[in-house]
Amino acid sequence: MSNQTILRISRELSQIQRGSDLSIAVGCQEQDVRHVKALIIGPHGTPYEYGFFEFSIVFGAEYPSKPPKVEARTTNGGRTRFNPNIYAGGKVCLSILGTWHGERPGEEWSSAQGLESILWSIQSLMSNSPYENEPGYENAKGTEDKKMNDLYCAKIRHETLRIAVIQKLEEALGIQPDGSVALHKDSTKSGSGDEDEENEEENESRTLKLKFEPFKDLFKRRFLWYYEHYMTTVLEYSPKHKDGSDFTKMPFEGGGNTMDGKFRYGDLGKRLVRIKEVLRDETNAWAAEGSALNERESSKAAFILRQSEQLGDYFKQKKCNNVSVELEDNNPFVWLMTYYGQPMTRLDGGIFKIRVSISPRFPDEQPRVKVESPIYHHRVSKDGVLCYFPRKPDELRNHIESIAEALEEESPPYDPRTIVHPEATKLLWGSDSDKKRYYRQLRRSFQRTTEEPS
Template identity: 80%
Template structure:
């Protein structure tokens, strides 16, 4: 493969990684950009909503004259066909990939297209009408066809939760079928290559096994916390329509192993979702213990995190973030406690909010997890305090703190369904004028309560 082709692929990967589209992600190992792992998050409002769908993209020597080879990996081990165009065996049928012959001009591949357009094209298949993606059913508009599409969406919705969410998280967290968590030796985590003791000795040994390239594990966990309320709401809404133990309806075009067979088991899915959330919380708590141990043995990683904390004060002054105060919890450099003071003349005026920032010993590979510990009705804060924010420089903790403040102060954001972490607050904020007024009243009431609580204590 020519250096020019390698440069183009690298540029396309970087463009996606630095872009603002929260529904797609790509990653590759530095030694070979020709083999890319891609993630598509199911579109809001579709039966694929907030599912994590993985694909591999392999670029050949003739790229960009010819398209890369794309294979679906979220298939339940080759047993589940998520779409008429996304086969259980991994084949993705798209005209731009040369795996399907489009009938209209412009549908075929051209060198002007690239990785991002491929992912968008695949994402477009994940619609409310997947039944119509099957050849011969493109114009299926009759009553019976609508019924079949609804039945198809019903099982896609269930399997998106089971396979594209729950299975992904259980694998990432090493949760066993009985709900227990496999010990670290059975499920090795990342090893920090720069985690050296004071004497310079590295904790990673050459005898340790080479870890599988799994670039999206941390993303799964963070987004799961964002979307947890939605997942539970989906179960509540659809479990009554699909009785546990009832069979999926087989579509006319399914057969020969290329199917989506199974039974509805929403009650079990709900229990597994709750268990995943518990394990993520346990994992986050363990970061504090692990980080303190690193501090006590004077590891370079602990020293680096502590140095970033010490430099934070000057940074906040330069950024004029005078309404932020940060301290360590019990002297642990991996737990930062932020106190945010609501700015005058804003809806948070007078409020005093505590935000706990848990930092992984494997930062920045694993990103911080933030929880607003003071009750706050806010579109960026879930009911149990998970904060949705977007660091511009993910490897700099100071930028995380800055962006946490920006998220709390955000009052008129553009609507983005991929950032919905508090459905009730979101519905009010982007509702009618009366709804918006109700939203801001509840935000102000949250701030007032913090003052009242402070006076009582």
């Protein structure tokens, strides 16, 4: 493969990673940009909504003259076909990939296209009418066709939740079928200092090379964002599909290239709750692990501590007087942030307590932020999970700034991929009376922060 081709692939990967599209992500190991892992998050308002769909991309020596090879990896071990164009065996049928012959000019591959356009094309298959993606069914608009499409969407919705969400998180967290968690290496074991730490890092690095998982932390963070949506899906559709009832087989399914199964929303709901419990326990374990590292005077702990100590001077420079940060029990890995509502804003007078839990593997694992003061806000879930976007994910200072910016955001552009509080979001982007209700609820919530004892 020529240097020019490698440079182009690297440039495309960097463009996606720096971009603002929250529905796609890519990752590769530094030593080989030809082999890429890609993630597409199912579009809002479809049966694929907020599912985590992974793909492997292999670039050949003739790229960009010829398209890369793309294989779907979220297939339940080759047993589940998620779309007429996304096979259980992993094949992705698209004209721009040369795996399907389009009838319209311009549908074939050209060197002007790239990885991002491929991912967008695959994402476009994840629609509300997947039944019509099957050749010969493109114009299926009759009553019976609509019924079949609804039945197809019903099982895709269930399997998206089961396979593309729950299974992903259970694997990432080591949750076993009985709900127990597989034991991992004890990161808090005693040691003499940096030498032990370096050995641990070397072992971790070797493990990562053997099993490259670039989206593991993303799965966890987004699950916390979308948890309420997932549970709402269970509550809404479980009465419509009796547990144990069979999926309807589509006319075009067969030969092992199918989506067979039964509805079991009751079980899915329990597994979602268990995932959230394990994520809570994992976050708490970060604090214990961080405290142990601090006692050992680890370089990791010193690095995080230094960043917290520099915050005061930085805020003075920026003349930012409405944010303060202190450590919980002198633990550098747990920051307690207090945000004071800015004068002349909708949060004026509010006092918000925010817990920032930092992983000892930061920045590979990003902080988990919980607003502990009750607040009715489109960026904060009902149980306090904050949806925010640091411009510099490897700088904790920027995380604190971005948290404040998320709370202060008054007229954001609508983006369904950031919905963490569905009710508040619906009001904010609803009618004029809905918006008034939203701001009234917001005002009441921050007024309560001054009434409660700190």
